[in-house]
Amino acid sequence: IYQGVTLGVLHFEKDKNGDGTVLVKGNKRHPTLGSHVVIGAGAKVLGPVSIGDHVNIGANAWIDEDIQPYTTVFVAEHPRLERRSRTGKG
Secondary structure (H helix, E strand, O other): OOOOOEEEOOOOOEOOOOOOOOEOOOOOOOOEEOOOOEEOOOOEEEOOOEEOOOOEEOOOOEEOOOEOOOOEEOOOOOOOOOOOOOOOOO
């Protein structure tokens, strides 16, 4: 697991019978990682997903679904950087 990786909850399920302010307990909310998993810098693995054995997750990937064993996932297109410069007086 490299720098800046987030392993966490995608959302919290709330009690629908009440006023919606109570979190439901006992439901799986976090990812499960298999053995020999590599997660690149800045990647996010969110929700009750299963990441199989020997999976490689590329940098800055956003994972919110199960990944089968021996799979490599990555961001196909990197975001384009916008550059602006200011010129003139102060």
